[in-house]
Amino acid sequence: MGKSLNIEIKDRQFELFIKEETILNSINRISKQIHTDLHDKNPLFICVLNGAFMFASDLMKQLDFPCEIAFIRLKSYQGTASVGVIREVHGLIEDVQNRNVVILEDIIDTGHTIEYLIQSTLAKQPKSLRVATLLFKSAALQADIKADYVAMEIPNDFIVGYGLDYDGYGRNLKDIYKIKE
Numbered sequence: 001m002g003k004s005l006n007i008e009i010k011d012r013q014f015e016l017f018i019k020e021e022t023i024l025n026s027i028n029r030i031s032k033q034i035h036t037d038l039h040d041k042n043p044l045f046i047c048v049l050n051g052a053f054m055f056a057s058d059l060m061k062q063l064d065f066p067c068e069i070a071f072i073r074l075k076s077y078q079g080t081a082s083v084g085v086i087r088e089v090h091g092l093i094e095d096v097q098n099r100n101v102v103i104l105e106d107i108i109d110t111g112h113t114i115e116y117l118i119q120s121t122l123a124k125q126p127k128s129l130r131v132a133t134l135l136f137k138s139a140a141l142q143a144d145i146k147a148d149y150v151a152m153e154i155p156n157d158f159i160v161g162y163g164l165d166y167d168g169y170g171r172n173l174k175d176i177y178k179i180k181e
Contacts (some may be wrong), residue, residue, distance in 0.1 A: 007177055009166045018152065023134070023162055023176065024058060026151035029130060031062035032120035033149055034102070038129075039065040041100040046092060048117065049073040050171065051106035054163035055073040055134040055151075060105065070094040072112060102148075106163050107135040109156070111143030118145060136160070
């Protein structure tokens with residue numbers, strides 16, 4: 001069965017944007033950078049659920065040195081302000097004090113979520129803190145943050161697949177699709 005170039009999720013049409021092979025090659029590339037930087041530092045990786053689960057899984061399989069992984073789940077609520085209120089739904093239970101920590105995010109667009117996570121993690125006094133993201137939308141960035149490891153930079157399109165969803169659907173897709181306008 002061949003891969004479809006177009007899919008429908010709920011009421012929207014999406015077209016193939018990034019194939020699984022390209023995604024995995026990009027993850028492999030940053031895994032080598034992470035290995036160089038952290039192979040002897042026993043890092044703790046923090047996977048941001050739900051979106052980063054596929055990225056975290058494929059990245060962790062590439063790392064052949066002692067490390068741990070933990071999970072956090074955030075919920076963003078839009079209030080009257082332009083910046084949403086972020087709340088931890090499933091908080092971090094691991095102690096990060098004096099640890100080398102890497103936050104694993106699926107996508108950085110406005111940067112508000114990762115900015116919140118960086119600040120809340122720094123308050124727990126890690127030895128070092130880095131950010132790895134599968135996707136980075138520099139055109140959408142509104143926060144003063146940087147990612148240490150970026151697998152792919154993409155334009156400011158709405159995307160789905162490989163962990164990213166549209167209204168809860170599409171996370172299971174192997175490839176990444178962008179919305180057809």
